[in-house]
Amino acid sequence: MSKRGKKVEDAVDEENGNAAAPPEAKKGKKGKEPEAPILYEDPPDKLTSKDGSAANMKITSWNVDGLRAWVKKKGLDWVREEAPDVICLQETKCAEKSLPKEITSMPEFPHKYWSGSEEKEGYSGVAMLCKTEPLNVTYGIEKEEHDKEGRVITAEFASFFLVTAYVPNASRGLVRLDYRKTWDVDFRAYLSDLDKRKPVVLCGDLNVAHQEIDLKNPKGNRKNAGFTPEEREGFTELLDAGFVDSFRELYPEQANAYTFWTYMMNSRGKNVGWRLDYFVLSKALLPNLCDNKIRNTAMGSDHCPITLHLAI
Numbered sequence: 360m361s362k363r364g365k366k367v368e369d370a371v372d373e374e375n376g377n378a379a380a381p382p383e384a385k386k387g388k389k390g391k392e393p394e395a396p397i398l399y400e401d402p403p404d405k406l407t408s409k410d411g412s413a414a415n416m417k418i419t420s421w422n423v424d425g426l427r428a429w430v431k432k433k434g435l436d437w438v439r440e441e442a443p444d445v446i447c448l449q450e451t452k453c454a455e456k457s458l459p460k461e462i463t464s465m466p467e468f469p470h471k472y473w474s475g476s477e478e479k480e481g482y483s484g485v486a487m488l489c490k491t492e493p494l495n496v497t498y499g500i501e502k503e504e505h506d507k508e509g510r511v512i513t514a515e516f517a518s519f520f521l522v523t524a525y526v527p528n529a530s531r532g533l534v535r536l537d538y539r540k541t542w543d544v545d546f547r548a549y550l551s552d553l554d555k556r557k558p559v560v561l562c563g564d565l566n567v568a569h570q571e572i573d574l575k576n577p578k579g580n581r582k583n584a585g586f587t588p589e590e591r592e593g594f595t596e597l598l599d600a601g602f603v604d605s606f607r608e609l610y611p612e613q614a615n616a617y618t619f620w621t622y623m624m625n626s627r628g629k630n631v632g633w634r635l636d637y638f639v640l641s642k643a644l645l646p647n648l649c650d651n652k653i654r655n656t657a658m659g660s661d662h663c664p665i666t667l668h669l670a671i
Contacts, residue, residue: 543593
């Protein structure tokens with residue numbers, strides 16, 4: 360394959376390891392500059408639901424790509440400015456014993472919950488920081504083969520469950536695609552069981568761009584982790600089980616809205632990205648939905664944060 364023969368334009372997360380750079384921009388006619396990137400500008404927050412109820416629950420989710428590095432990059436300053444009621448973090452890559460004091464001592468969030476990989480230091484990991492104490496908190500999805508990687512925290516509140524997840528990647532060469540397919544089935548069953556008890560808010564890095572509109576270069580990524588037919592079908596089956604992609608519910612035709620950009624080839628500056636981070640809601644929560652924001656100007660990770668407004 361020639362140096363410019365690669366069609367992989369961008370890729371997904373630390374687990375697949377093949378975050379190939381986008382191809383070089385095609386040169387225009389002599390003397391002409393390349394076309395400017397098409398950026399996404401997050402519109403003003405909508406703070407009322409369809410029936411006019413005021414938003415009173417604000418949840419933020421962010422894949423931080425390493426908690427300690429993110430803290431050093433002033434990620435907590437952004438969180439304080441955003442001021443969510445709950446912040447969910449993924450890919451923390453940090454054992455609880457190694458957590459930086461800047462985050463463990465945050466008075467804004469007196470209730471903090473952590474889950475990390477049991478087998479690999481500096482791998483995977485999720486966290487949930489809450490202003491109000493949940494009724495109950497659990498870890499994992501009650502399947503040992505999945506739970507050892509520290510990928511899920513569930514908090515029960517009075518009127519809903521909040522689940523934060525860092526979904527496993529199919530990895531370079533799709534070596535974990537079969538595992539990912541098993542995960543999708545088991546995770547869907549877990550969420551459906553919760554939904555029978557109370558409505559569910561799922562947030563996190565779900566490691567899939569569901570439709571072609573959800574990444575910059577769909578044609579070149581059909582055989583890559585995050586955009587395989589199997590992973591996309593897994594997400595479709597989750598929605599068919601009674602859940603809604605809240606961003607697409609509100610903005611069905613919005614293109615160029617991404618939450619992940621590989622660090623290579625100035626992908627973020629060119630907005631060559633993927634939408635991998637979601638708020639997925641039980642259909643019962645649709646009347647409570649006010650807005651789903653993509654905060655793509657927030658720096659500190661190869662992902663940007665997303666924020667959900669609910670009227671609960």
